[in-house]
Amino acid sequence: MYRFLLTPRWWGINLFVLLAIPFCVFMGSWQLSRFEARVEDHRSAEERAAADERTVARPLSELLPVDKETSGDQTTVSGRYGEQLLVPDRELDGERGSYVLTLLHTDGGKALPVVRGWLPGAPGAVKVPEPPRGEVTVTGALQASENPGENGVSARGGLPAGQTAAISAASLVNLVPYEVYDAWVTLNEGDSGMRAVPVSAAPDTGLDLKAFQNLGYTGEWFVFAGFVVFMWFRLFRREVEFLRDAEMGLAPAQTSPVPAQAPSDAAHDTDSTPVR
Numbered sequence: 001m002y003r004f005l006l007t008p009r010w011w012g013i014n015l016f017v018l019l020a021i022p023f024c025v026f027m028g029s030w031q032l033s034r035f036e037a038r039v040e041d042h043r044s045a046e047e048r049a050a051a052d053e054r055t056v057a058r059p060l061s062e063l064l065p066v067d068k069e070t071s072g073d074q075t076t077v078s079g080r081y082g083e084q085l086l087v088p089d090r091e092l093d094g095e096r097g098s099y100v101l102t103l104l105h106t107d108g109g110k111a112l113p114v115v116r117g118w119l120p121g122a123p124g125a126v127k128v129p130e131p132p133r134g135e136v137t138v139t140g141a142l143q144a145s146e147n148p149g150e151n152g153v154s155a156r157g158g159l160p161a162g163q164t165a166a167i168s169a170a171s172l173v174n175l176v177p178y179e180v181y182d183a184w185v186t187l188n189e190g191d192s193g194m195r196a197v198p199v200s201a202a203p204d205t206g207l208d209l210k211a212f213q214n215l216g217y218t219g220e221w222f223v224f225a226g227f228v229v230f231m232w233f234r235l236f237r238r239e240v241e242f243l244r245d246a247e248m249g250l251a252p253a254q255t256s257p258v259p260a261q262a263p264s265d266a267a268h269d270t271d272s273t274p275v276r
Contacts, residue, residue, distance in 0.1 A: 004239055013235065020228045028221030035214040041068070057139050060112065066144040066183045072199050075185060076139045077114075079106040081131035083176055086123045086163045087115075089154055092195060095120050099197055101167060101184075102131045103176065104138065111176065113167055113184035114138055117194020123163060129192030140185040141199040145169055 004010055057074035064070075087099035097120040103111040119126050145168035146153045154165040164171050169182040190196040 017228055017232050021225050024221045024225035028218050031214045031218040035211055038211040063142050071144050073142050075142045077112055078137045079104040088123050088163055092118045098123050100128055110179045110181050112181045115186040115197045117190035118197050140187040143184050143200055145182050
């Protein structure tokens with residue numbers, strides 16, 4: 001009864017199943033490993049951020065470009081504050097508010113975005129403190145440029161003058177007529193009574209949407225593997241049932257076409273037609 005498994009059609013089905021199941025399991029395991037790696041990176045980033053607060057601040061030039069290793073490191077920079085912008089729609093401790101972003105003009109010729117603190121409410125609802133005048137030295141945590149649309153960073157444009165949606169060189173280059181570092185710093189202590197902005201995790205290390213997408217893909221690949229097994233058993237069972245019905249004579253018979261009228265009958269009908 002099971003000789004049908006040796007037919008070319010079933011050889012193709014079996015080969016597909018034998019290749020599809022290991023592939024789905026491999027892809028699911030790989031996606032799971034990506035999620036576990038992000039969890040480990042997130043844990044390491046939190047531990048590193050707590051340790052960085054106790055480390056000695058280093059010059060900015062020693063920490064650039066920002067990567068997973070230098071993100072969150074303490075840095076110290078000297079310069080003069082210039083233009084000031086607000087970064088709206090930023091949440092801190094469950095409240096909506098704005099980051100106060102001030103560009104620090106350094107001796108290197110570039111400006112460094114410095115987040116001096118956070119203010120509650122909508123832009124314009126509260127008075128924004130003016131930055132200190134003259135030469136200043138700031139100390140804070142180094143951060144990588146933000147990507148609009150990721151990690152809660154707004155991607156909308158058309159903001160009023162004096163506002164920016166993302167803290168990045170690509171966004172600020174359209175707002176100021178000079179070069180800006182591809183990084184920013186959040187002060188350890190808020191300036192002028194503002195609340196300090198906490199350190200963010202390095203890119204691709206936090207438990208963000210991408211991390212949970214990896215977890216979702218893990219489940220999908222294992223579901224695909226189970227679906228392949230289910231379909232094989234379903235086809236196998238249908239084939240066996242069909243063969244059993246055929247052996248017992250229960251297979252549906254093919255319907256024969258309606259027979260054509262016999263020539264003799266046709267002739268008889270012609271002869272019986274009355275002649276007028």
